Amino acid sequence: MVEVRFHSLGGQGAVTLINMLAQAGDQIGRHVQAFPFFGAERRGAPVMCFLRMDDQPIALRSQIYRPDFLVVMSPSQVDAAIAEGTKESSVLLVNMKEEEARKSLAHLPFAAYAVDGTSIAIELGMEVEGLPVVNIAFLGAVSFVTELVPLEAITEVLRENTPPTRLEASMEAARRGFTSVVEIKKRKAPARRERKNAAS
Amino acid sequence: MRLVETGNHVAAWGARLARAEVVSAYPITPQTQVIEEISRFIDEGEMDCEYIPVESEHSAMAAMIGSAAMGVRSFSATSAHGLLYMHELLHWAAGIRLPMVMVNVNRALGPGWNIWCDHQDTIAARDTGWVQLYCASHQEILDTTIQAYRITEDPKVILPVMVCYDAIFLSHNYMQVEIPDQEVVDRFLPPFRSLWKLDLDYPLTHGSVIYPDDYEEVRYSMFQGLDNARGAIKAAAEEYRDVVGNYHGEMVETYRMEDAESAVVAMGSIASEAKVAVDRLRDAGYPCGLVRVRSYRPFPIEEIRSLLAPLRAVMVIDRGVSFGMEGPLFSEVKAVIYGRSDAKVYDIVTGLGGRDVTYELICENTEAALKGKLAQETRWPAVRLNEHHRVSKQGLEGYWKKEGV
Numbered sequence: 314m315v316e317v318r319f320h321s322l323g324g325q326g327a328v329t330l331i332n333m334l335a336q337a338g339d340q341i342g343r344h345v346q347a348f349p350f351f352g353a354e355r356r357g358a359p360v361m362c363f364l365r366m367d368d369q370p371i372a373l374r375s376q377i378y379r380p381d382f383l384v385v386m387s388p389s390q391v392d393a394a395i396a397e398g399t400k401e402s403s404v405l406l407v408n409m410k411e412e413e414a415r416k417s418l419a420h421l422p423f424a425a426y427a428v429d430g431t432s433i434a435i436e437l438g439m440e441v442e443g444l445p446v447v448n449i450a451f452l453g454a455v456s457f458v459t460e461l462v463p464l465e466a467i468t469e470v471l472r473e474n475t476p477p478t479r480l481e482a483s484m485e486a487a488r489r490g491f492t493s494v495v496e497i498k499k500r501k502a503p504a505r506r507e508r509k510n511a512a513s
Numbered sequence: 514m515r516l517v518e519t520g521n522h523v524a525a526w527g528a529r530l531a532r533a534e535v536v537s538a539y540p541i542t543p544q545t546q547v548i549e550e551i552s553r554f555i556d557e558g559e560m561d562c563e564y565i566p567v568e569s570e571h572s573a574m575a576a577m578i579g580s581a582a583m584g585v586r587s588f589s590a591t592s593a594h595g596l597l598y599m600h601e602l603l604h605w606a607a608g609i610r611l612p613m614v615m616v617n618v619n620r621a622l623g624p625g626w627n628i629w630c631d632h633q634d635t636i637a638a639r640d641t642g643w644v645q646l647y648c649a650s651h652q653e654i655l656d657t658t659i660q661a662y663r664i665t666e667d668p669k670v671i672l673p674v675m676v677c678y679d680a681i682f683l684s685h686n687y688m689q690v691e692i693p694d695q696e697v698v699d700r701f702l703p704p705f706r707s708l709w710k711l712d713l714d715y716p717l718t719h720g721s722v723i724y725p726d727d728y729e730e731v732r733y734s735m736f737q738g739l740d741n742a743r744g745a746i747k748a749a750a751e752e753y754r755d756v757v758g759n760y761h762g763e764m765v766e767t768y769r770m771e772d773a774e775s776a777v778v779a780m781g782s783i784a785s786e787a788k789v790a791v792d793r794l795r796d797a798g799y800p801c802g803l804v805r806v807r808s809y810r811p812f813p814i815e816e817i818r819s820l821l822a823p824l825r826a827v828m829v830i831d832r833g834v835s836f837g838m839e840g841p842l843f844s845e846v847k848a849v850i851y852g853r854s855d856a857k858v859y860d861i862v863t864g865l866g867g868r869d870v871t872y873e874l875i876c877e878n879t880e881a882a883l884k885g886k887l888a889q890e891t892r893w894p895a896v897r898l899n900e901h902h903r904v905s906k907q908g909l910e911g912y913w914k915k916e917g918v
Contacts, residue, residue: 332517335687339517347517348686351543351628351867372789374649374682374782375871 314367315461316377320394321386324356324441326448331362333452336470337462338366346371356444359390361397366461382406382459383423386430386447391417399423404500406458408447411495424500428454433489437482449483453490464491514692520683521546523651523690524590524616524676527658529560530698531614533588534705537565537576542628543680544592544618551588570595574602574615581611581673582719584707586662588613592680593620593634600638606673607642607735609720612665612705613673616658619647619781619832620680621866629867630680632781632833635809636841642735644674644742645810649785651690653761654678660749662702667745672738677809679832681867682782693757701756739811746808764813766805769795770820773802775883778821778846779830780806783870787830790875797876799883806842814849821846822854828879831891832864839891857882860891868895 317334321327331347338345343366350361363377378398385394385407405425407418414427430447433439439446452467467487475483518526524547528536536555538548554560565580567573570591580587591599596617606613617635621627635645644664648654654676661674678684711719723731747763754760768788770776777787784805794801804820806813821827831840838844843860850856859882864870878894881887896902904912912918 332687336517339515339689344689345517346686346688348681351681351685371688372785373872374679374686374786376869378871 314365314369314371315382315459316380317364317382317384317455317459317461318377318380318394318397319362319364319384319386320390320397321360321362322390322444323358323360324444324446325360325386326446327360327362327386330448330451330455331364333467333470333474334364334455334462336473337456337466340466340469341462343367343461344369344371346373350376356442359393379403382455384451384455386451388413395421402501404458406454406494408451411497414495414497418497421498423498425497426454426458426494427497428490428494430454430490433486433493437486439482439486449486450490453487453492454494456487457491457494464488516690516692517687518651518690519546519685519687520651520654520678521618521685522550523654524658524678525550525554526690526692527616527655527676528588528614529554530655530693530695531588531659531662531702532586532699532704533562533614534585535563535565535577535580535587536589537567537573537580537587538589538591539567539570539573539595541570541592541595543620543684544590544595544616546684547590547616547618570599571602574599574606577613577615578602578606578609578611581606581613582609582711584705584710586705589615590617591615592618593622596634596638597622600641603638603641603643603673605720608731610671610735610738611673612662612671612707614658614661614665614676615673616654616676616678618680618684619677627866628680630682630782630832631865631867632677632831633865635675635677636833636835638675639810639841642672642739643810644670644672644739644746644808646674646676646746646808647780647806648676648678648683648761649766649782649805650761651683651686651688652759654683655690655692656753656757656759656761659698659702660746660753662705663749663752664742664745666705667741668708669741670738670745672735672742677781679782691759697757701753742811743808746811762805762807764808764811765816765820766807767820768803768805770802770804772800773824774800775824775826775828775879776802776804776821777828777830777875777879778804778806778817778842780809780842781832783830783832783864783875786870786872787875790872790879793872793876794879797880799880801879812845812849817846817849818853821856822850824854824856826857826883827859828875828882829858829860830864830870830875831860831862832870834862834865834891843891857889859887859889861894862891863893863895
């Protein structure tokens with residue numbers, strides 16, 4: 314099972330994001346579960362969401378405290394997101410410009426990736442009342458970092474869920490999200506697997 | 514057709530596939546999505562149904578009583594304070610023996626105002642004469658809503674059925690659900706044929722005064738109706754499995770109980786999480802199983818007795834509480850094995866107001882119980898001893914003096 318926790322602000326579209334990721338997971342035959350920590354239906358308030366994917370039916374109903382991936386959609390939320398629980402192998406994906414990410418994420422004890430979802434959203438006109446809606450860019454970025462669902466499945470879900478007038482911009486946002494992720498700090502996971510093999 | 518949907522939208526699909534003809538409901542968080550989706554179905558011509566918008570839950574149930582008394586298949590949805598507000602009418606619907614189905618999204622009661630999950634709302638409606646079925650998955654919400662019509666319309670039952678599922682953990686969770694074809698559901702659930710209805714040509718008085726001479730007989734027949742519901746629930750589950758294909762247990766669902774020496778007993782989404790706890794406890798060397806109470810009313814007396822009486826220990830998890838007593842499920846589990854078992858029975862009250870219940874918490878408490886470290890009483894393992902606790906220990910004045918407030 315892979316567990317992902319999302320931290321965002323009300324209005325950034327995190328609930329739609331996890332819904333679409335779940336649909337993409339469904340398309341490739343995974344068992345999926347996606348739910349918000351409910352209550353912050355206010356623009357700008359912190360929102361927490363959870364996504365599970367597995368090859369088996371999912372019995373868990375609780376929140377995620379040791380995520381495989383921690384997705385932070387607002388740069389101000391990195392510390393708050395980490396405070397909600399991580400594990401040693403958690404991998405961060407943060408909405409941040411590369412330069413800032415190299416300064417503020419590199420010292421953290423986690424593998425980390427950055428994507429400038431805010432710029433993608435602004436460039437593609439995805440703003441609601443001045444707030445950049447970064448969820449579609451993050452569809453692509455999450456696909457790239459987690460490798461849970463391929464970009465093709467996401468494209469398909471976008472086709473099914475997006476009004477025709479916005480489809481092209483959405484596809485472009487997802488594609489840019491996928492291609493513009495920057496690795497800030499490498500993962501340790503493969504090294505551990507090698508050690509295990511050596512020991513046996 | 515497979516969908517990735519919220520539990521609420523799945524409940525709406527249940528009403529649609531059951532061909533509910535009247536829906537009367539008032540929106541309340543976290544139920545609102547149910548009736549939004551039904552409204553959409555009706556508006557888009559996908560559901561041939563009269564939607565009665567009402568100004569309150571009291572009226573919602575009153576209109577349900579009206580439509581059910583006209584022999585029409587009726588559906589409603591509510592939650593928490595909505596359920597409380599219609600409480601008088603819950604008794605009325607059951608007392609005059611009307612078939613209907615209502616989903617209730619289990620939500621905590623205020624004050625303090627809270628839109629998250631616990632079972633206090635439906636526990637408070639326990640003795641209204643309604644059948645209460647609790648779900649643990651999206652598929653079960655759909656299948657149980659459809660099965661509920663077979664139960665409520667069973668001529669030996671004719672009592673309303675409440676389908677309960679947990680706020681947020683199920684209501685707002687996107688999960689997969691298999692939507693059966695309408696023709697398949699139609700084979701399982703034929704159109705409703707009421708044996709009577711309110712009719713101007715044949716006027717009758719329904720639900721009028723009953724003197725002490727007759728009242729007990731009426732209540733006893735309700736008691737029997739709930740008893741008969743046991744058979745109807747089993748038959749509905751079995752036939753549904755044969756015709757549609759899904760199965761979630763009958764009065765109870767069991768998990769790894771075959772060789773179990775101990776068991777966790779729970780309702781709703783906690784009982785799904787508890788499957789993982791049972792797996793972990795088995796990994797740690799405890800032959801533990803799970804009994805999920807699916808039908809709370811009627812209570813699975815025989816099932817609980819035969820499953821739990823031979824065990825060494827039972828851990829009950831209550832997502833509600835009877836103030837001044839203990840966890841209600843705890844009381845009832847003990848009551849049905851009384852005098853027939855040497856099992857030690859433990860209880861935790863947890864998950865109130867949406868507090869998360871993890872498999873780790875279940876494992877920890879069950880393991881402590883199995884090691885004999887706990888008393889056989891209701892405990893609140895997740896509670897922090899903060900100022901609320903100190904005020905209740907010292908009284909408000911004592912607390913002020915001591916804390917120098």
